[in-house]
Amino acid sequence: QKEVEQDPGPLSVPExxxxxxxxxxxxxxxxxxxxxxxYSRKGPELLMYTYSSGNKEDGRFTAQVDKSSKYISLxxxxxxxxxxxxxxxxxxxxxxxxxxxxxxTQLTVNP
Amino acid sequence: xxxxxxxxxxxxxxxxxxxxxxxSPRSGDLSVYWYQQSLDQxxxxxxxxxxGEERAKGNILERFSAQQFPDLHSELNLSSLELGxxxxxxxxxxxxxxxxxxxxxxxxxxxxx
Numbered sequence: 001q002k003e004v005e006q007d008p009g010p011l012s013v014p015e016x017x018x019x020x021x022x023x024x025x026x027x028x029x030x031x032x033x034x035x036x037x038x039y040s041r042k043g044p045e046l047l048m049y050t051y052s053s054g055n056k057e058d059g060r061f062t063a064q065v066d067k068s069s070k071y072i073s074l075x076x077x078x079x080x081x082x083x084x085x086x087x088x089x090x091x092x093x094x095x096x097x098x099x100x101x102x103x104x105t106q107l108t109v110n111p
Numbered sequence: 112x113x114x115x116x117x118x119x120x121x122x123x124x125x126x127x128x129x130x131x132x133x134x135s136p137r138s139g140d141l142s143v144y145w146y147q148q149s150l151d152q153x154x155x156x157x158x159x160x161x162x163g164e165e166r167a168k169g170n171i172l173e174r175f176s177a178q179q180f181p182d183l184h185s186e187l188n189l190s191s192l193e194l195g196x197x198x199x200x201x202x203x204x205x206x207x208x209x210x211x212x213x214x215x216x217x218x219x220x221x222x223x224x
Contacts, residue, residue, distance in 0.1 A: 010189060018156065026219075032209075032211050035216075036213070041218075042217060042218075043113065043115075043201055043215030043216050043217050043218050044154070044201070044215045045113070046214070049211050049212065061208060066192065088154065092210060092211070096135065096167060096189075097142070097144070097159050097167045097208055097209060097210035098156050098159075098167055098169050098210075099156055099210055100152040100156075101153055101155075102153070103153040104154075
């Protein structure tokens with residue numbers, strides 16, 4: 001079983017929809033949770049990271065972490081065609097620097 | 112533009128050969144991380160260097176090695192290449208060692224034929 005599970009999609013939504021992307025994990029030592037966006041043939045770009053449980057908001061993006069359920073989410077409000085990309089979750093323990101990534105969810109926002 | 116520069120962008124080479132990938136981190140960043148992204152394995156952490164010293168090791172094969180030079184640029188050396196080494200190789204950099212806010216380069220696409 002993989003340490004981090006992420007539905008690869010693809011996920012297709014109309015412009016303006018609220019998008020929910022999710023990851024589950026098995027390692028209870030994970031404390032830092034990140035979301036990256038990767039456009040085709042480009043490097044991943046950090047969207048946001050959270051420490052431990054709770055919510056974090058940045059513009060149209062909201063990240064949620066539920067450590068009791070080992071479940072993290074990224075919500076995108078008022079989705080735009082420019083949000084079409086692959087979204088990767090990543091996690092790490094408090095000590096050390098090794099990131100463990102999900103396999104990514106491919107999102108398409110249709111005009 | 113993340114400020115992390117990787118060269119070359121594309122590389123095609125034959126099995127058994129050796130290649131070197133180069134990464135220049137963002138100005139001021141002391142940590143460099145190397146990742147491999149393939150269709151079947153996803154994005155895998157290979158190795159981290161901080162200010163010239165190896166800091167953390169991930170799923171890096173013995174045929175692969177890396178180093179970080181005094182000017183902080185880094186090189187990833189891949190030897191005895193196999194077809195399965197074909198992948199995107201990314202470099203990322205960050206100021207500190209925690210790897211919570213790293214910036215990725217555009218990657219080097221390696222094709223082994």
